[in-house]
Amino acid sequence: MAAGNANDHRRTTGTQPLEEAIAGGAVRHIDLLRIRTGHGEDAAAEYAHSYIGFGLTPVMAIDLEKGSKGALKEMLSVMRTFSKFKPFQIRQSDGRHRKFDSLVFANIAEMAKYATLSEADDKLADGQFEVITFPHRPKWRVLLTALRTTTQGLGDQPSVSSYRFTTLKPIPYQIDGEVKSVDHKTPVTIECAAAALATLG
Incomplete structure (x- = not known):
């Protein structure tokens, strides 16, 4: 039943x-x-029904939690956070370092009511998830991309069954609606838990 951070998923x-x-x-x-x-046996595992996001997603969420409620105040809070936002860097499984503004792993096509992340349609049981990347770029280009997600969507996105990288600095991430963080030099694996949840409707 839709409640808390399950509303996007249900919708x-x-x-x-x-x-x-x-x-x-x-x-x-x-x-x-x-x-x-x-690492190995010490690797903590958590599950998400909708998405896991690094970069802009958790940073915006943290600032909204700290700020006042109300549409205008939330918009001002987001603008203030965005103006101060800095990209993050990771080491991918091939050893390359890459810098991102946002990195989202999505099990659904939409998030936050208005953002259309991909053209994924009824792919809830295909054993894969979508990877939506915003490589680091000037802020005006990030804003244009964000606007596109709320108007026409981002179109087709690559689908994978797993994605691995290592953090270079401590970074926050958002798992569904909850914000957490991962320490520096920590291996991170995102994978699909195929057909893991029985549901009605």
Whole structure:
């Protein structure tokens, strides 16, 4: 049932009202995202139903939590945060260092009510997830891309079953609606937990 950070997921994936789904009793299994941070046996695992985001996503969320509520105050808070935002750098599994403004791993096509991340359509049980990257660029270009997500969407995005990198500095990340952080020089693995969740509707 949609509640808290499950609202985006329900809005984009629900097929019928909950009471009808319960009465019908048709169960389907959907994929989850799993993030592991750390080495081997010590790697902590967490699950997300919608998305895991690094860069702008958690930074904006942190600032909104600190700020006052209300549409105008939230907009001013986002603008203030964006003006001070700095990109982050990671070491990918091939050894290359890459700098990003945003890196999002998505199990659904939309987030935050208005942003269309990909053209993924009914891919909740395909064993893969979409990778949406904003390589570091001037802020005006980031704003244009963000505007595009709210108007026409970002179009097709690459789909993978796993993605690995190592942090170079401590960085925050957002897992569904919850903001957490990962330490420097920490291996991070995002993978698809195929058909992990039984659901109705």
